[in-house]
Amino acid sequence: MLQEDPMRRAGMLCLMVFGGLLSVLAQAPAQSTPQSQDQAGTADQQPATESKPAKHGRSAGGDVGSGAGDIGKGVGKGAGSAAKGVGKGAVDLATLHPINAATDIGKGAGKAGGHVAVGAVKGTGKIAKGTGKAIKKIF
Numbered sequence: 001m002l003q004e005d006p007m008r009r010a011g012m013l014c015l016m017v018f019g020g021l022l023s024v025l026a027q028a029p030a031q032s033t034p035q036s037q038d039q040a041g042t043a044d045q046q047p048a049t050e051s052k053p054a055k056h057g058r059s060a061g062g063d064v065g066s067g068a069g070d071i072g073k074g075v076g077k078g079a080g081s082a083a084k085g086v087g088k089g090a091v092d093l094a095t096l097h098p099i100n101a102a103t104d105i106g107k108g109a110g111k112a113g114g115h116v117a118v119g120a121v122k123g124t125g126k127i128a129k130g131t132g133k134a135i136k137k138i139f
Contacts, residue, residue: 060137063130066124074119081111 058066085108092101 012044031093047129058130060130060133063126063133065130066134068122069128071119071123074116077115077119078112081115082108084108085111 008017013120085105088104088108089101
C-alpha cells in the first residue's frame with residue numbers, strides 16, 4: 001500500500017480551506033460610494049488625455065484565490081518534477097545504471113520540494129494579504 005505524500009495532503013487541505021473562504025468572500029456585496037453632481041460634472045469636462053484611470057487593486061477574495069492558485073501551481077510543478085525524476089531514474093535503472101538512477105530520483109525529489117515550498121510561501125503570503133484586507137473591511 002502506497003503512503004500518501006504529506007506535502008500533497010497539506011496542499012490539498014490548503015486548497016479546500018481557501019477555496020471555501022474564497023467562495024464566501026466572492027458572495028460579499030460590493031460597496032460603492034455615490035458621486036455628487038459636482039464630481040460627475042467635472043469628470044466629464046476633463047480631456048481624456050490628461051486623466052488616467054485609477055488603478056484598482058485586487059480584492060480580498062482575489063488575493064485569497066490567487067494565493068490558493070499559487071499553492072496549487074507549486075504542488076503541480078512539484079508533482080511534475082517528481083514524476084520526471086522517477087521516470088529518468090526508471091530508464092537509468094532499466095539500462096543498468098543504478099547510480100544515475102538514484103541521482104535522477106534525488107534531483108526530482110529536490111526540485112519537487114523546492115516547487116512545493118515556493119508555491120506554498122507565495123500562496124500563503126497572498127492569502128494572508130487577502131485575509132487582512134477582509135478583516136480590515138469588517139472593522
